[in-house]
Amino acid sequence: MFNNMRAIDIRGNVGPAESLYMAEIPKPIPKEGQALIKIKAFGINRADIMQRDGEYPVPPWAGRIMGLEFSGIIEELGENSESSFSVGDEVFALAYGGAYAEYITVSTHMLIHKPPHLSWEEAAGIPETWLTATKVMYKIGEFTRGKSILWHAGASGVSISGIQLALSAGASAVYATARSDEKCDFCVNTLGATAAFNTTDPNWVDQVMKATNGKGVDIIADLIGPDVFAENLKIAAKDARVVLVGLMSGFTFKKEFDMGLLAFKRVRYEGSTLRSRDEDFQRKLRDTFVSEALPQFQSGQFKVHIEKVLPWEQIIDAHKLMETNKIMGKIICTID
Structure with missing residues (x-):
């Protein structure tokens, strides 16, 4: 049990919102240059709906668990990680997949320091x-x-x-x-x-x-x-x-x-798609965002518009809400 974690999976690999369920899978271990993040919140995206329906070409390295963006706390760092990050740092990031889970491993090249005034929900709604x-x-x-x-x-x-x-x-x-x-x-x-x-x-x-x-x-x-x-x-x-x-x-x-x-x-x-781009492209894009947009989040000029926040146990409701096409802003799920 110690080496496992909860994650949202899809019964039968593809299906409607009702096919989503809470599964128990192995907790990831950070490789060289990666961080292990304890996830606090993650965003719902249309790509998730397409992946669930079997209509999205998922990169082979992304894994089966959905989720492209998250916020959380660094719990462990692999060797040769970016020196600007430490265990305990509050961060948010883009991911190739896997954010519908209690933990995720990503390259530290993808991470962004969370401004203190942003909530976990707001930060999770930024990356994608x-x-x-x-x-x-x-x-x-x-x-x-x-x-x-x-x-x-x-x-x-x-x-x-x-x-x-x-x-x-x-x-x-x-x-x-x-x-x-x-x-x-x-x-x-x-x-x-x-x-x-x-x-x-x-x-x-x-x-x-x-x-x-x-x-x-x-x-x-x-x-x-x-x-x-x-x-x-x-x-x-x-x-x-x-x-x-x-x-x-x-x-x-x-x-x-x-x-x-x-x-x-x-x-x-x-x-253009973002998920299929390599890590070097993602890093350069992160750096552009940090220079061009992050200061405005720190000043309060830029805002994350959130339509609804739900506990991740209500993931089916979150997907159904996305499918209505009536939302104006992000749908965020939180993990206690």
């Missing part, structure tokens, strides 16, 4: 969304001060993070889309977006072009996929960057699009 937003803007979108940016699914965790990041970094305009007026109002009135557009309105593309005086948008963060591909080409500015980081509308096209716009506007359309 904020590092993805950082990647979209700086690593792929090639953001520089004065560019405009649009975040699809504006009330999602990634876009909530991205809107704040872009405003702080000096974007000329920060736009968002959503599928309800309530979410659009949240993006503008709570997050501070320049404007938000309801994509259930058939004229939303015209509204974007009017808002940009016909220029279009310099960077588009696409969490939707096929359903907005044609529209992205229409609202993209010349030399725009479109970054595909989500496939909420599925994997296949259901309508025609004008391929000529891709060429004539010189649009670069690039897909």
Whole structure:
């Protein structure tokens, strides 16, 4: 019993939310350069739902236990760990998997010191969304001060993070889309977006072009996929960057699009996932986040918007809530 721990597993490897259950598995042992973390809280992400449903290509090194982000306390360090971390430090981090558990081992290159004023729940809601937003803007979108940016699914965790990041970094305009007026109002009135557009309105593309005086948008963060591909080409500015980081509308096209716009506007359309990137990429992304965003968390400028906090024993309810697509912020599970 001493060498075991509790973790959330899936009966039959894939299945509905009801297939999740509390299992007992071996407690991990930190390897060279790794830390063993006692987890206090972890975030729920759409990738978890896709993995549970068997629709996510899980990296072979990730293991079967879900969970991509967490906060907790360093309990043990392997040899040759980063010298800035010590046993007892409060940290949060991105993980390749395994955060739905009492303990996790990760490279110390992934760890970030938790600011004292942040709660465990807030810290656990940062890594996946904020590092993805950082990647979209700086690593792929090639953001520089004065560019405009649009975040699809504006009330999602990634876009909530991205809107704040872009405003702080000096974007000329920060736009968002959503599928309800309530979410659009949240993006503008709570997050501070320049404007938000309801994509259930058939004229939303015209509204974007009017808002940009016909220029279009310099960077588009696409969490939707096929359903907005044609529209992205229409609202993209010349030399725009479109970054595909989500496939909420599925994997296949259901309508025609004008391929000529891709060429004539010189649009670069690039897909990216974070989980499949190697540790060196993750470390560099962590360092960018620490320099570009962490100071604003320490000052209180950036906020983690949390929809609901649940004890991890209610993991089924957490997954079902994520599946409603009605949330505006993170779902966090806590471990006593």
